[in-house]
Amino acid sequence: MENNNGYEPQLIDLRNLVKNYRTGSGEVNVLKEINLTIGPGEFVSVMGPSGSGKSTLINMITGIDRPSGGEVLVDGQMVHTMSEDELARWRGRSIGVIFQFFQLIPTLTILENIILPMDFCGKFSSRERSQRAMRLLERVGIPEQADKLPSTLSGGQQQRAAIARALANDPPLLVGDEPTGNLDRHTAAEMFSLFESLREEGKTILIVTHDRELSERTRRVIHLLDGSIEKDHPAAAQSALPEDQQRAMPLPPLANSSHRKITDAHRSHRCVSIPAQGTDPGRDTPRGQAGGGRGGRENGKAGLQ
Ligand SMILES: Nc1ncnc2c1ncn2[C@@H]1O[C@H](COP(=O)(O)OP(=O)(O)O)[C@@H](O)[C@H]1O
Numbered sequence: 001m002e003n004n005n006g007y008e009p010q011l012i013d014l015r016n017l018v019k020n021y022r023t024g025s026g027e028v029n030v031l032k033e034i035n036l037t038i039g040p041g042e043f044v045s046v047m048g049p050s051g052s053g054k055s056t057l058i059n060m061i062t063g064i065d066r067p068s069g070g071e072v073l074v075d076g077q078m079v080h081t082m083s084e085d086e087l088a089r090w091r092g093r094s095i096g097v098i099f100q101f102f103q104l105i106p107t108l109t110i111l112e113n114i115i116l117p118m119d120f121c122g123k124f125s126s127r128e129r130s131q132r133a134m135r136l137l138e139r140v141g142i143p144e145q146a147d148k149l150p151s152t153l154s155g156g157q158q159q160r161a162a163i164a165r166a167l168a169n170d171p172p173l174l175v176g177d178e179p180t181g182n183l184d185r186h187t188a189a190e191m192f193s194l195f196e197s198l199r200e201e202g203k204t205i206l207i208v209t210h211d212r213e214l215s216e217r218t219r220r221v222i223h224l225l226d227g228s229i230e231k232d233h234p235a236a237a238q239s240a241l242p243e244d245q246q247r248a249m250p251l252p253p254l255a256n257s258s259h260r261k262i263t264d265a266h267r268s269h270r271c272v273s274i275p276a277q278g279t280d281p282g283r284d285t286p287r288g289q290a291g292g293g294r295g296g297r298e299n300g301k302a303g304l305q
């Protein structure tokens with residue numbers, strides 16, 4: 001992430017970010033002049049009451065929704081100025097999104113679910129994809145589930161698979177909007193352990209959670225209240241892990257894949273055009289998405305390359 005001057009840019013840089021929604025009863029100011037930077041390798045949780053703007057903030061960072069004002073810079077890209085095509089390509093390579101309800105494609109095996117975003121983005125050769133997907137399943141601890149359908153897995157196993165899918169194109173940034181909201185406490189804690197180890201490998205991780213205990217396992221907690229950052233502070237119980245714990249897991253090339261089924265559930269894991277529905281199940285999103293333009297950065301900071 002360093003440029004020639006040794007200056008390390010922020011991975012996320014929000015400048016005077018404003019989001020308004022037009023509703024039947026007028027315009028609602030949902031995000032109010034948010035200024036926020038998150039550096040490479042940070043592990044950050046976002047907390048706040050329901051309706052405080054957490055999902056809206058996440059949707060600004062992933063480019064799923066557009067700001068009404070201000071700037072959104074992520075991984076060196078001016079997200080707020082990108083076309084739909086550019087956004088789709090950039091998002092597929094730069095961000096892994098993890099959902100509360102996993103959103104694996106039910107008719108594909110777990111392995112196929114993880115290969116699919118690689119098929120969309122073309123970052124890895126078709127020969128590499130299957131073996132890389134298997135390595136990712138090993139990385140998240142469920143290699144034995146590779147050939148099963150999602151419905152046969154537990155919630156925790158499905159979320160592990162979804163994390164493997166989010167890592168498919170080796171994005172520098174993982175973003176989750178309440179990814180443990182549908183898991184029991186023990187399983188949720190396991191997910192956070194997995195996030196911690198991914199952070200140690202150099203990923204930047206931004207997780208919305210309602211669980212204070214889990215949030216204390218991140219390095220930094222951002223509290224939203226009524227569309228503003230109320231508090232932004234280091235987590236009380238943060239551990240002092242060295243910043244340079246980065247491991248590389250080279251993935252040898254292997255077999256071809258030919259999975260082309262596409263659903264909305266995969267819209268955040270692709271580099272091609274699919275209509276969008278927003279990250280919150282059940283909510284209308286103000287705009288759709290299309291895809292197929294130029295890409296963003298090629299490489300994440302660390303491991304699982
Ligand atoms: N597409 C939309 N249209 C109108 N209002 C919206 C839309 N999305 C979110 N809101 C409103 O913005 C506020 C923040 O929502 P949200 O970001 O989902 O909060 P949180 O994720 O913290 O619960 C809420 O009042 C919500 O009703």
Ligand SMILES: [Mg+2]
Nearest residue numbers: 054055056280
């Ligand atoms: Mg929300």
